[in-house]
Amino acid sequence: MTTYRIASIPGDGIGVDVVAQAREVLDRAGSLHGFDFAWTDFDWSCERFLKTGAMMPADGLDQLRDHDAVFLGAIGFPGVPDHVSLWGLLIPIRRAFRQYVNLRPVRLLPGVVSPLAGRSADELEIVIVRENSEGEYSQIGGRHNSGQPDEFAVQQAVFTRVGVSRVIRYAFELARTRGGQLCSATKSNGIIHSMPFWDEVFASIAAEYPDVRSEQSHVDALAARMVLRPDTLDVIVGSNLFGDILSDISAAIVGGLGTAPAANLNPERDFPSMFEPVHGSAPDIAGKGIANPVAQILTGAMMLDHLGETAAAEAVSAAVDAVLASGVRTPDLGGNATTTSVGNAISEALK
Missing domain, CATH: 3.40.718.10 (Isopropylmalate Dehydrogenase)
Incomplete structure (x- = not known):
């Protein structure tokens, strides 16, 4: 069985909430398609910056280098200027690993107006x-x-x-x-x-x-x-x-940033690529259980495709479509479902 080494950086705000759900969906997809993940957790975030004065340690890039991909939630929080968080984490990773393509596909998902x-x-x-x-x-x-x-x-x-x-x-x-x-x-x-x-x-x-x-x-x-x-x-x-x-x-x-995935790609695959949704950290709703995990989950599907697990990627996208079409949606899409219930429904739809 193939095992993919993934660096997981939930980051700030709702990043923590949605990464947890996306990882469960990806683990489920792996179990159904004959591969698994070895997740390495990193607490790099604005919270870390406020404690240590740095978004990530000095050897952070070396810690990421041997992974197959980086799975990022969101970065940014009140009290840390955006240019500090961006240039302290995202841009150094993008440039050191020559992720010169930022790929952002969008489509109108079922049930979304x-x-x-x-x-x-x-x-x-x-x-x-x-x-x-x-x-x-x-x-x-x-x-x-x-x-x-x-x-x-x-x-x-x-x-x-x-x-x-x-x-x-x-x-x-x-x-x-x-x-x-x-x-x-x-x-x-x-x-x-x-x-x-x-x-x-x-x-x-x-x-x-x-x-x-x-x-x-x-x-x-x-x-x-x-x-x-x-x-x-x-x-x-x-x-x-x-x-x-x-x-x-x-x-x-x-329909909004809550449905939009993205990837920072090194097309030559000399370095790991990094996958992050378009949305920000939304600190005003962090921890309330209402953040939309769809963008993070579809970002995970992009990661699967990049890793060569095309069938699993298509299955995850289809599961997202099925759940949204059934009416299970978070408040930003006009529903009343929680972050966890949407994630669980997508995992179940993978059957």
């Missing part, structure tokens, strides 16, 4: 491929003349040919396996250097994929199109910032 009136499930299925290692989220820059009337901040965006090419090529390959359609998010009419460079790289790679219908769209127009004409979109590729924003919009139009 989209805020877009009259849209059916077949019109609301989009995948965002977000560049995850450079772009607008760089460390280059600083603040000067702090506290003075002439104080200013400089933030440098970084776009390399290697970084842009590899994420765009990944998006083209993904589009080939789906509807053969890819849209690139740009803003070359206003950002004079980095975005024309992005566009040029996109156009050069598009020439290698004549079977994929490719187009470019300014990100503001694309955001509007996602709301007004989502049925015209399939795979979208964007820079770190644009992909981040567009993925939240895509999650919102299919």
